[in-house]
Structures are given as C-alpha cells and as structure tokens.
Amino acid sequence: KRSCTHRYCFAVCIKQDQRSRHARGTVPTSKERGVREEQIVKKIFATMVGSSSSWSTALVKISPYTFASIGIAISIGVSVLGAAWGIYITGSSLIGAAIKAPRITSKNLISVIFCEAVAIYGVIVAIILQTKLESVPSSRIYDPESLRAGYAIFASGIIVGFANLVCGLCVGIIGSSCALSDAQNSSLFVKILVIEIFGSALGLFGVIVGIIMSAQATWPSKG
Incomplete structure (x- = not known):
C-alpha cells in the first residue's frame, strides 16, 4: 500500500507540473522533463526518509x-x-x-x-x-x-x-x-x-x- 501511495504522489506531481507548463504555453523537452522528474523524486524521498545530513546530525x-x-x-x-x-x-x-x-x-x-x-x-x-x-x-x-x-x-x-x-x-x-x-x-x-x-x-x-x-x-x- 505504501509503494502504491508513493507512485500515486509521484504521478500527481508530474501531472500538476505538466498542467502548469501547458498553462504558461511552455512545453518542456525530454531532457528538461527528466531533470524535473528527478527533482520531484528527490523531494518525495527527502520528505519520506529525511536527508542524510539530518541522520548524521x-x-x-x-x-x-x-x-x-x-x-x-x-x-x-x-x-x-x-x-x-x-x-x-x-x-x-x-x-x-x-x-x-x-x-x-x-x-x-x-x-x-x-x-x-x-x-x-x-x-x-x-x-x-x-x-x-x-x-x-x-x-x-x-x-x-x-x-x-x-x-x-x-x-x-x-x-x-x-x-x-x-x-x-x-x-x-x-x-x-x-x-x-x-x-x-x-x-x-x-x-x-x-x-x-x-x-x-x-x-x-x-x-x-x-x-x-x-x-x-x-x-x-x-x-
């Protein structure tokens, strides 16, 4: 259930990002889309687990x-x-x-x-x-x-x-x-x-x- 929830959050973030870009009239390239998805994944992971610096601290x-x-x-x-x-x-x-x-x-x-x-x-x-x-x-x-x-x-x-x-x-x-x-x-x-x-x-x-x-x-x- 947890993995399904994480995938759902990731998909929702991607959809919201695409809608905001289409509303502004800017369509991202495949490279930009990949970078943006990577940033979203890092944010979700940091929210669920916490950054490594916080654990070391x-x-x-x-x-x-x-x-x-x-x-x-x-x-x-x-x-x-x-x-x-x-x-x-x-x-x-x-x-x-x-x-x-x-x-x-x-x-x-x-x-x-x-x-x-x-x-x-x-x-x-x-x-x-x-x-x-x-x-x-x-x-x-x-x-x-x-x-x-x-x-x-x-x-x-x-x-x-x-x-x-x-x-x-x-x-x-x-x-x-x-x-x-x-x-x-x-x-x-x-x-x-x-x-x-x-x-x-x-x-x-x-x-x-x-x-x-x-x-x-x-x-x-x-x-």
Whole structure:
C-alpha cells in the first residue's frame, strides 16, 4: 500500500507540473522533463526518509555516554544469553542421555562449565568497560575525543557480546553431541572434548579484541 501511495504522489506531481507548463504555453523537452522528474523524486524521498545530513546530525547529537552504556549492556547481556542458550542445549541432551547411561553425567558437566565461562567473559569485560567511564565537563561532552571514547566502548561491547553469543551456541551444540556420543561409545569423549576446547576459544578471541578496542577510550581532561 505504501509503494502504491508513493507512485500515486509521484504521478500527481508530474501531472500538476505538466498542467502548469501547458498553462504558461511552455512545453518542456525530454531532457528538461527528466531533470524535473528527478527533482520531484528527490523531494518525495527527502520528505519520506529525511536527508542524510539530518541522520548524521542526530547520531552526533547522541551523548557518548549513551553509546558507552549500551555497549556495556550488550557485553554482559548478550554474553549471558549465549551462555544460557548453550547450557540449555547441552543440559537437555545430557539429562536425556543420562537416563540410559548414568555414567556420563560427571564427565560431561565440563561442557556446562565451558558454557558458563562464556558468561564470565562478558562479566569481566563489562567491568573493564565500566571502569573506562569518566566524568567530562558538559561543555566537552560532544568533543571528538569524547565521541571517540563512547564509540570505542560501544564497539567493544558489541564485539565481546556477539562473539560470546556465537561461542556459547558452538560449545552448547558440541557439548550436546559429546554427551550423546559418550553415552554410545565412551572412547569418543576425549576426541570430541578437544573440538569443544577449540570452540570455547572463539569467545577468548572476542574478549582480546574487545579489551584492545576499549583501550582506545580516552576522555578529555577536565583542565
């Protein structure tokens, strides 16, 4: 419906332009008509979406503390989501397989520990990012250095949060397969555990890059 409305507005604008030109006795050439139609399209698009400069101005006017706080929230929130998701996948398979093979319960708890470590990564990075926040005079909140610090903390939180989300899913799926394989053949446990260790290393990559990124967050001095 929206696209039909836009086409209708465009057609109405073209008709009105043609009528005004005919009333003045001036018939536009094909080139002039094309330029005029392009101008009308730009006006309609600017009315519906807004110019790019307005969006960039709005983003710059957002406080860097807002970006920093969102980054901290994403760091811990998405990491805990990944850990909970992984524990859910591993735990459900482990409980189901333990009914037929109770011996696998103790060994496969290590998969749950690996998933829990993902949440710990997020908590540690969130604490580090929290220590990066500093008070800045109101006159210098929108300085380039303040914006850079806010964006750095925001990017660090996104990197750590989503890296741990994927890591938690990876470890959870591998841990689920490990529990089912161990219930069938106990010799497969150590081999699959090696794969699980490599999967848990994915979260460490995000933590390392996130800490390096947060080191770029320097706020302007009060002096």
